[in-house]
Every structure is written in C-alpha cells, then in structure tokens.
Amino acid sequence: MKTKPYTDLFARVREKRPLVHHITNYVTVNDCANITLCAGGAPVMADAPEEAAEMAAIASSLVLNIGTLSAAQIESMILAGRMANERGIPVILDPVGAGATRFRTDTTKRLLHELEITLLKGNAGEIGVIAGVEATVRGVDSFGLSGDPLTIARGLATTLGITVAVSGATDIVTDGKHTLLVENGHSLMGSISGTGCMAASVTGVFCAESKEPVTAAAAALAAFGLAGEKAAAVSHGPFSFKTALFDELKNLTLQDLAAGARIRTP
C-alpha cells in the first residue's frame, strides 16, 4: 500500500484547518464538533434557515446528518446544500436511520435528488435501503442487507454518480470505478453512541482538502479507525474509550497514519 496520498492529505488538513459546516442531530453534535477539531478541522454548526446558506458560503465542506431530523432542518439542508454545490465544496450526507422511518428514507432520497452529494456514508442497512435492496434498520442500527455490500455500494455509486462509503468491520469506499477497503477500527467503537456521526465529520474534514473523495474518505476512515485501535488499548469501558478516541486522533501523527493505515483494493 502506498500511504503517501493519505499522509499528504492529512498534512494538508492539519495545515489548512478547513471550516466544516454541520447540519446535524442534537444527540452527537458535541462529539462531531470535537472530533472535527481533533481531526484538524474547525467545526461550525448552524441549522437555522436564516443563516444556513450564508454559513455554507464560508465553509470548506458541508456535513448533513439526519439523526434527529425536523422539517426546518430539511429546509436548511437544501439551502446550505445548494450554496455548497454552487461553490463546489464537498457535501457529505449521513443518512442516519434511513429505513427505520419513512421520514428518514424519503428525506434521504430527496436530498440525493435535489443536491449534488459528494459522499454518502452510512451503515450497511442504510445503504441497502437507499439502494433499494432488502435491508433492515432498527432505530439507527444496521441489521444487514441481502446481497454483497460491495456490489451494492458500487451499483449505488454508479447509479447516483457519487462516492459511497459503507461502514462496517471493513469499511467500503467506492465511486463505482475505484474502490478502497479500510480495515482500521475496533469493536469498542460500537459501544458508544455517535461513532458513525463522528466518522462522517472526519470525512468532511478530509474531503474539504481533496478533489478525490474516494481517497479522502478512505484516509479519514483509516485515521479515525486507527485512533480507535489506539484508544481501545488504554480504555476500561465505553466512556474511557471515548475519551481516548478523541485524544488519540488529536495526537495521531503522519508517521502513525503511514505505519498503521490498512487501506487496500478489493
């Protein structure tokens, strides 16, 4: 594996400190803000229709997360998303709980239809639901899909003309043509709320400084997963793991990423 594209991007992120505008849920929003900082970005959260577009106009990327969706938020997502599209900055969509309710499924489809999404990042169940295959989402948890996640992700990416990331023991990142698999991470990441949301924020930071979403998302997921591996080694349970996860991502060096990233082609 050549790690140079990933470490170069990571170095650029830390140098530029891109502003990542979030319209996200109120459950994990603080974690998203702090993980953005630890990854090397600057977070801002602004979801009022009165200012969503204006904030997107000064940001380097936009993260849309539907974890606690409301009608007002959808309006703001559309306004901010259009501004992001106009300016050509990346838009990351995390369709939290798509498949669990019609409101979430329909909103995800609407956002994919009305906006140019750069990266769609979800768990296997969410991605399966959006791809139209049989899949089960209970609350915000994936209970899997019928079929091969890689094939489904590739198909969805091709159909939509976007990059798709599927989180899991092995993360899949694909634009239909180019695919990367990321094997970093630790099972303890599933023991706390919000690691999926945080992963989306970290991809928002990395995509802000890259023209290649597949590379950027893979680098982001590798860095975040690597921090999780290091955190697991020093924690006694979910919350001490969470504490260490932030610390380790902040302290992660280019050398750590070069030595520890496990990114490969299928």
Place this chain on the structure above:
Amino acid sequence: MKTKPYTDLFARVREKRPLVHHITNYVTVNDCANITLCAGGAPVMADAPEEAAEMAAIASSLVLNIGTLSAAQIESMILAGRMANERGIPVILDPVGAGATRFRTDTTKRLLHELEITLLKGNAGEIGVIAGVEATVRGVDSFGLSGDPLTIARGLATTLGITVAVSGATDIVTDGKHTLLVENGHSLMGSISGTGCMAASVTGVFCAESKEPVTAAAAALAAFGLAGEKAAAVSHGPFSFKTALFDELKNLTLQDLAAGARIRTP
C-alpha cells in the same frame, strides 16, 4: 433479599438489547443514549411529529423526558405515546422541572391524562407537585415536599393506576400495593447534570423486558446506583466520575448486581 428476579431481568436485557425510543431534552440526550447502550439497550432519539409514532412502532419501550420541552415535542410525545399504548410497550415519563413552570406542570398532567404511563419517575419535588402536595422545585432541582414521600408516592400511584419512582438517597418504587426501596447510589451522582435523566433511560431499558414495572424499575435503579458506587471509588471529580459511571455500568456483571443490589421492602 432475593436477587434472582433482578439478575434474571438483567440477563434478559443484555441478551435482547431492547430498542428504547427517547423523546428527550437536548441537554443530556447524549448521556441518555450512551447510558442506554451501557445498560444493555439500543437507544434511538426521534422527536419530529413526522416520525415519532413510526419510531415508537418498532421500539420496545418509550422514554418521555420534558427537560427542554417545546410545543412540537409535546405533539410528538402524544403521537409516540399513543402508538406505544396501542402496542402495549412501556412508557416512562420523567417530568423534569415539573413545578418550576406552569408549562412543565401542565404538560406533565396532560401526558398523564392522555397517555397510559407505565412509570412516572421524578425527584421528590416533582412528584410532590404532581401529587398536589406542597413541594418546591427550583429549576430542575427538588427542594423537597411537605409530608412523607413514601405515602405520597403510594397515593399518587394508586390514584393514577401507575408505578411511581421517587429518586433520592433512598429511591422509592411503588404501584401503591407493592413497594420497593433502593439504597444504591452515591452523592457524586448529584454533582453532574443528567443522572436523573440517565436513571429514567435505564428504567426504560429494564421495563422493556419485564411485565412488572416495580421490579424492573428497582432493578434498573439498583444497577445504575451500583455503577455510581463503583465509579465514585475511582474518580477525582465530577467528570472523571461521569466517565467511570458509564464504564462501570457497562462492565457490571450479574454477580455484581446480585452481590451489591440493596433493594428492600419498607
């Protein structure tokens, strides 16, 4: 004390991983999500009227918490609560700050009137206000009530035909006929925001797998309190206590609960 009913329930919870739907405040919502995970459940938060009922339709219990109430949330609570009642899943109501403002007091009464609440869990002041005795709530803190909390809780439970839990140095759980007192816990639990909300979430997890709310709530409060005792032993202040509280609840074993639960009849 026979601990078998409590440890059996705890084992069932961990095996089934019940989905607990929350409509709750934005102050402690992340803590509620994470403590649900640590207790053995799966949290989901969804408070838009567009999806509240649909999410309740796939959940195993519903937790309503009025800590940062809004008109839209009340509508969602009614919609989700009706669905929960239709399906026969437990509904837990945490009347945070009832008595501090009319909006909270009136909403609590409305929810108790329009929905079949399984468990009403509050501090002494809140329960006193709802019972109609002289009681003082300042912000979200109880400043006590006039009269014997146990007698008042029993009376309220009988009148409403529900289970009532009163948090305190000794927690009271009663349906009017059967009463259990839980003596687990630690004073440091009062040093952080949200332990009351978290306790309600844990009762939501345990009630999801039980037909006996008094037993379930007592088991939940004992487990949570026991985690607090263990956490206090290794903490240096409120936030390291909070960290340990989550870790200890996650790591709590059936043996720990059997050995450490202090549940008794009055």
Place this chain on the structure above:
Amino acid sequence: MKTKPYTDLFARVREKRPLVHHITNYVTVNDCANITLCAGGAPVMADAPEEAAEMAAIASSLVLNIGTLSAAQIESMILAGRMANERGIPVILDPVGAGATRFRTDTTKRLLHELEITLLKGNAGEIGVIAGVEATVRGVDSFGLSGDPLTIARGLATTLGITVAVSGATDIVTDGKHTLLVENGHSLMGSISGTGCMAASVTGVFCAESKEPVTAAAAALAAFGLAGEKAAAVSHGPFSFKTALFDELKNLTLQDLAAGARIRTP
C-alpha cells in the same frame, strides 16, 4: 493584587448555589450545565417561549448564547431577558459567531438594543464586529480585529453602558472606566469545543452573586482559567483535558484562587 474580593465572591457563590437560567446552543449545552455545577451554581435550560420568562423569574442570572440560534429562541431570549431586567438580575450575552452571518450579527445588535445586557462576552473578532471595527469571524472562531482590543472594548463598553469581556490569551474585562486583565488559562482550552460558552456560564454563576460585573467576570475567568492550567498538567489530549477541566474547577479551593489568580490592571 488583592485577591479578597475574588475569593469572597467565590465563597458566596459556593454557599448560595445560584440558579443560572440558560438559553443556549445545543452543541455545548451539556458542558454549560456541568461547568455551572462545577463552578458552584445550579443550571437550568429552558428555551420555549411558553416558559422562558417564568424560568427567568426564579433564576439569579440569565445567560444568552446564540451558538445555534433560531427564530423561536430569539423570542424566548427577549421574553426571558425582559423578565431578568424587570427583576434586576444580571444578563450575560455570548454572541457566538457574530460577524459570521448577518442573522447572528443582527440578533446580537437587537438583543443589545432591546435588553439591558450586564455583560457582553465574546472573542476579539465578535467584539470587533459589534464595535463596528474591521474584524474577521470564521464560523465561531476569531481571526482578529484591526486595532487595539483593549481600546475597542473600552469604547464599546462606554457606548453601550455595559461591561464587556474579550476572551484571549489575556482576557479583558472592562466597563469603560474600570478594567481588569486576566492572564489565567491554557492553550489547550482552544483544543476543545465550548470553552468560550463554558466561560460565559461561569461568569453567569459569579455575576449572580455580585453587584460588580467587572470584578465578578474577572474572578470567574480567573477561576476557569486556573482550572484549565491545572487540567493541562494532567491531560494527554483534548478530551482528557476536558475531563480534568471540570474536575479541577469543582475541586478548586479559595486558597487555589487566592494563590493562582493572575488579575491585574492594564
């Protein structure tokens, strides 16, 4: 430096445990609640127009923070602020992100116009924008202002007839006539989201028990900064720093404040 006014106030805060009503953002609200507890106050968050004024009617101070502003919140801020003014309790305004969007800038000006604000606390960029000098705010971060912050803060305080606090490596607190500089703090405070919001909450706690906003804000910022210094000494990264920051503020003694406060006149 005579520390008695600061330690006397700190002792009074801990004895009285003032109720601090917050109308604040959903990103750092949990941190604001917990830091209020650690400083010696009791937090309450209530932002529904139905109850905002009633909650302000029982509080000892009011903190308004526009970090994730909405139209409904502005209405509640006005209602709660008027009640606070009527009752003569201090109102603290944290104009998070003023200058980044018109919505935030205009709302800040409206609140300053319609309410009697006791203390306006912002970073240099935000204060510069409000003072009408050239200043840059990117998201919620200050990118500085053109001119001398001290002169600008004094001018703004005089014009508005209020106390102004400017956070930075050296914090400035001034009512135009009396000025105090606070040199406590640590660079790690910038590594986590919400230290600015938390600082505003701590000033809310101290102002609640004082008739002298300059003294109260300086004491609050010194205590908070001192906790940051102590936390930095025992942390391994941003989140372990955050954990220690809460613990250290809670554990801070009058002796610590007397020995460690670095408050001086210009």
